[in-house]
Structure formats: C-alpha cells, structure tokens
Amino acid sequence: KTQVEQSPQSLVVRQGENCVLQCNYSVTPDNHLRWFKQDTGKGLVSLTVLVHENDKTSNGRYSATLDKDAKHSTLHITATLLDDTATYICVVGDRGSALGRLHFGAGTQLIVIP
Amino acid sequence: AQTIHQWPVAEIKAVGSPLSLGCTIKGKSSPNLYWYWQATGGTLQQLFYSITVGQVESVVQLNLSASRPKDDQFILSTEKLLLSHSGFYLCAWSPGQANSDYTFGSGTRLLVI
Numbered sequence: 725k726t727q728v729e730q731s732p733q734s735l736v737v738r739q740g741e742n743c744v745l746q747c748n749y750s751v752t753p754d755n756h757l758r759w760f761k762q763d764t765g766k767g768l769v770s771l772t773v774l775v776h777e778n779d780k781t782s783n784g785r786y787s788a789t790l791d792k793d794a795k796h797s798t799l800h801i802t803a804t805l806l807d808d809t810a811t812y813i814c815v816v817g818d819r820g821s822a823l824g825r826l827h828f829g830a831g832t833q834l835i836v837i838p
Numbered sequence: 839a840q841t842i843h844q845w846p847v848a849e850i851k852a853v854g855s856p857l858s859l860g861c862t863i864k865g866k867s868s869p870n871l872y873w874y875w876q877a878t879g880g881t882l883q884q885l886f887y888s889i890t891v892g893q894v895e896s897v898v899q900l901n902l903s904a905s906r907p908k909d910d911q912f913i914l915s916t917e918k919l920l921l922s923h924s925g926f927y928l929c930a931w932s933p934g935q936a937n938s939d940y941t942f943g944s945g946t947r948l949l950v951i
Contacts, residue, residue, distance in 0.1 A: 726881075758940070767928055767942035813882070825897060826940075828874075828882040 727751045728829035730814050736835045737804050745799040745832045747814030755824060757790050758815040759799045762831065768813065771799070804836045840865035844929050844943035851919050851950055859914040859946050861929030869931040871912040872940070873904055876926040888912060889934065924950045 728749045737743045747757070756775045760768035772781040774790035774797060781788050787800045801808055811831040818824045841864045851857060863869050873885040875898075884897045886904035894904045901920060905913045912929055929943040 760942075765926070765945070765947065767944045768930075768940075770939050770941070773939070826872075826874075826884055830881045 726830075727827050728814055728816055730812075730829040730832050732832060733830075734833040734835070736837060739804055739806055739836055739838055741804055742800065742802045743804060743834065745801075745812050745814075745834070747797040747799070747829055749795050749797075749814070749816045749827070749829075751795075751816040751818055751827045753818055754792060754795060754816055755819050756817045757797050758817065758826075759786070759788055759797075760813045760815060762811045762813055764810070771812075801834070804834075806836050806838065808834060809836045810834060840869075840931075840941065842929065842931055842941055842943045844927075844946050846946060847944070848947040849949070851948065853921055853950055854918050857914075857916050857919050857923070857948070859927055859929075859948075861912040861914075861943055863910045863912075863931045866910075866931065866933065868909060868934070870934045871906060872930045872932075873912065873914050874928040874930065875900065876928070877922075878925055880925070882928070885914070919950045921950050924948055 731746045758773045759771040762768050771786050772783050772788045777792040779790045785802045790797045811833050813831045814829040816827045843862045845860045871888045874882045875885050876882045886894050888894045888906040891909050902916045927946045930940045932938050932940045
C-alpha cells in the first residue's frame with residue numbers, strides 16, 4: 725500500500741514560471757518530511773526537511789510547508805530554471821533516528837521548457 | 839568536507855552470478871549508512887541500515903545481504919542474482935543526530951539478464 729502519494733505525476737512549465745508540487749501521506753508516526761531532487765539516473769539531493777506541525781522552510785527558490793494534521797506538504801519552486809528539470813521526491817520519516825524508516829513517494833517529474 | 843562514493847557506476851550481470859556493490863564515506867567518523875533500491879520506474883525502498891561497524895539491520899531483504907566491514911564502508915551483495923534485482927541502488931549516510939540531513943551517492947545502475 726502506497727503511504728506517500730505525490731501529485732501531479734508530471735508537470736511541464738515554462739522557464740520563469742512558478743510551480744507547486746503536492747505530497748499527501750498516511751505514514752504514522754510522521755516524525756519529519758523531506759523533499760529531494762533527483763536528476764535522471766543520479767542520486768538524491770536534499771532540498772529541505774520539515775519537522776514540526778505547520779513548519780515552513782525556504783531554500784533559495786525552493787520553499788515548503790507541512791501540515792501534520794492533514795498529513796500534507798507542498799513544495800513551491802519560484803522562477804523555474806531549465807536546470808530545475810528533475811524528479812522531486814517527497815519522503816516521510818517515521819522516526820528521527822537511524823532506527824526509523826524513510827517512506828518514499830514515486831516523485832513528480834518536472835520538465836522546464838524554454 | 840565529507841564525500842560519498844559508490845562503485846561500480848553500472849553493471850550488467852547474468853542471472854545466478856554474484857554481485858558486490860560498494861559505498862565509501864570519507865571525512866565523517868561513525869556515520870549512519872543506508873542502502874536503497876529503486877526498480878526501473880518504481881519507488882525507492884530502504885533495504886538496510888547500519889549505525890556502527892559490524893552491525894547491519896535489514897528493512898527489506900530482497901535476497902540481498904549487506905555488511906559494514908569498516909567504519910567508512912558499506913557493501914551490498916548476493917551470491918545469486920535474480921532478474922528482479924535489476925534497478926538503481928543508492929547508498930546514503932547521515933550524521934545520526936535527529937532529523938539530520940541525508941547525503942546520497944550517485945548510485946549504481948544494475949541490469950540483470
């Protein structure tokens with residue numbers, strides 16, 4: 725059973741536009757939530773981690789929110805660049821320690837066109 | 839600065855042959871180490887983790903095993919590959935503090951034929 729659902733599955737935007745990626749999850753307990761960027765065939769690059777109810781984070785053009793009551797997170801990318809083309813993966817950790825397990829979403833494939 | 843290196847970058851192996859994938863972390867002592875696997879078109883799954891030398895915990899086995907022979911080294915292996923082992927293998931490390939960052943390697947792409 726999929727515990728982390730991401731939407732949309734894929735998204736095409738023009739360079740300079742903003743976009744919003746969604747993540748809904750049913751993982752319990754939900755200790756923290758992370759967003760990663762994965763270039764095709766490459767490893768994951770951490771964008772942000774959200775821990776507390778109603779957390780908001782900002783990392784350059786990336787900003788994210790977490791609503792633990794609704795078990796929902798959003799990733800906003802502003803003024804997209806061609807290099808933002810990648811798969812964005814939402815990951816929920818059920819504990820803060822190494823003993824916890826990371827639960828991965830299938831990702832949103834973002835394509836930025838000129 | 840810490841670095842994480844995975845090898846090989848890619849492999850094509852025959853069904854029934856052995857496999858050994860490696861991961862080395864430099865610049866960090868006693869890291870927590872992890873192995874993840876992603877079937878083609880699929881979702882990443884955590885396979886193993888290790889918080890200290892010689893100790894490895896299994897999350898999802900998939901007829902694979904892992905070992906941590908040194909503080910900075912994490913090995914994923916099997917004696918007999920299955921077609922279902924094809925996919926993308928990622929190694930990662932974290933410092934171990936609560937909610938600390940995870941750093942991933944570049945991955946190994948494996949095709950079993």
